[in-house]
Amino acid sequence: MDIFRYIQDIKVHLKLTFDEVDGWFRKDKKTLNHQPSNGGWTIQQILEHIYLTNFYLLILIEKGSKKAMKNSLNLDLESEMENYSFNKENFDRVGEHGAFEWIRPEHMEPKGEMSLDEIRSLITQQYFQCLQYLEVMKNGEGLLYKTTMTVNELGKINVYEYIYFLSLHAQRHITQMKKNESEMIKN
Template sequence: MDIFRLIQDIKTHLKLSFDEVDKWFGKDKTILNYQPSNGGWTVQQILEHIYLTNFYLLILIEKGSKKAMRNYLDLDLNLEIKNYSFNQEKFEKIGEYGAFQWMRPEHMEPKGELNLTEIRSLVSQQYHQCLHYLDLMKNGEGLLCKTTMTVNELGKINVYEYIYFLSLHAQRHVTQMKNNELEIYNNP
């Protein structure tokens, strides 16, 4: 496994996902506040949900990165890299809106307590946090800690995969926001 290629691919995915999310903050109020016919969230609520989910995932990513760096002292990183293979297929469904059912925890549901400017700033900070962890674990150390991910039965995933999950989650909701916007234009 080329761990440096994996890290670079995750950085590229993060950039694309966060750039896509950022575009939605500039949409007009009609799009931001449109309540879809299926009773789902507005774009503004989706943006808040992305922030909240990132917030909680980054807690796990931070703990995982610290543990991975500690494990570096006791585990054979070269052996871990040699034996690692990234199963991208098992992650792809995470990025597809509606691909599976999952009830998110209540603390990840938007409550309307932050304005759009605050959310945008926080999401931008979260992007930079992800890059920081990837830079911190630039030699493959992120493989040295695994944590269980219950969403779509992913099981034990390493810190890099958690960051990739975070990026895919944002991608999933970009599709949801596009669906909201399309509904506005198709049902004037």
């Protein structure tokens, strides 16, 4: 596997996703606060949820990154890179809103206690955190540590896959925000 291409692909996905998320912060208050007819979250609540989910995923990514770097001192990175293949199909559904049932923990539900500017600033910082982890693990080290991901039965995933998952999760909610905006325009 070309690990450098793989890391670059994750960086591109992060950039496109985070840029699109950032665009939602420029919407007017009516759009941001439209309550969808299905009783779901407003766009502002979705943005807060993206931040909260990123926050908790980044805790796992940080731990995983440290363990992967430690493992790089003892494990055969070349062998790991030769034997690794990314199963993109397993992950793609994560980015599709409504593709499967997703029960999120209560601590990832928006509370409405943060300002839009605060959420935007924190999400921007989270983007840079992801890039920093990719830079630290720039030679393939992220393959050397796996953590279980129960969402969509992904199983044990490496640190790069966790970062990609974070980006896909935001992408999933971009679709949800588009649906909210579309419903508001129709009404």
